Amino acid sequence: DAGITQSPRHKVTETGTPVTLRCHQTENHRYMYWYRQDPGHGLRLIHYSYGVKDTDKGEVSDGYSVSRSKTEDFLLTLESATSSQTSVYFCAISGTGGRGIQYFGAGTRLSVL
Amino acid sequence: ELKVEQNPLFLSMQEGKNYTIYCNYSTTSDRLYWYRQDPGKSLESLFVLLSNGAVKQEGRLMASLDTKARLSTLHITAAVHDLSATYFCASPGVGGGADGLTFGKGTHLIIQP
Numbered sequence: 449d450a451g452i453t454q455s456p457r458h459k460v461t462e463t464g465t466p467v468t469l470r471c472h473q474t475e476n477h478r479y480m481y482w483y484r485q486d487p488g489h490g491l492r493l494i495h496y497s498y499g500v501k502d503t504d505k506g507e508v509s510d511g512y513s514v515s516r517s518k519t520e521d522f523l524l525t526l527e528s529a530t531s532s533q534t535s536v537y538f539c540a541i542s543g544t545g546g547r548g549i550q551y552f553g554a555g556t557r558l559s560v561l
Numbered sequence: 562e563l564k565v566e567q568n569p570l571f572l573s574m575q576e577g578k579n580y581t582i583y584c585n586y587s588t589t590s591d592r593l594y595w596y597r598q599d600p601g602k603s604l605e606s607l608f609v610l611l612s613n614g615a616v617k618q619e620g621r622l623m624a625s626l627d628t629k630a631r632l633s634t635l636h637i638t639a640a641v642h643d644l645s646a647t648y649f650c651a652s653p654g655v656g657g658g659a660d661g662l663t664f665g666k667g668t669h670l671i672i673q674p
Binding site: 479481483488489490491492493496498504506507538542545547548549550551552553554555 | 565592594602603604606609649651653657658659660661662663664665666667
């Protein structure tokens, strides 16, 4: 998985609970991404980061926030989880100024009950 | 807004047959990515196509890019069961990928003996 670790790998939580997913990379890549995958939708970009403390919104950012205090870690927080955020979350990294291949982590399967 | 459309979304075929998956994208881009995903797994990079007319081959898979038509194809030759998976194309749009990729919905390919 190209030096990318996502944690946890599985999580079940209740509606209204805050949840934080972690992506850790050992490749020293500047660009990091969070996507969600849902049946019938492919992958959709939630947020991305182009450096420490530099982040921006993607297509489906409502209800999510991110933080990047170190090059190697990119955190995704669901501020108050809802059932519509039940999904598989993938982290990706990219070198080459963000124009290179994106390599994906193993994913986190999140269920919000 | 960049749209990426794949067809077919579902394909069942027999071993030994040939078939093509199509990927159309709505906004000019200089590159196109193909990924493979096995059930419950992460995304694996197959090809990156970097210019108009680019063709890449790996085993029984061959991908091509026509930037003028905004079309990429993934051709499967003499299919074997091991190629059963979901295949995604993804376009970086005008941002080149630094601000994320837009994925098609995926083609779920089943190859039967």
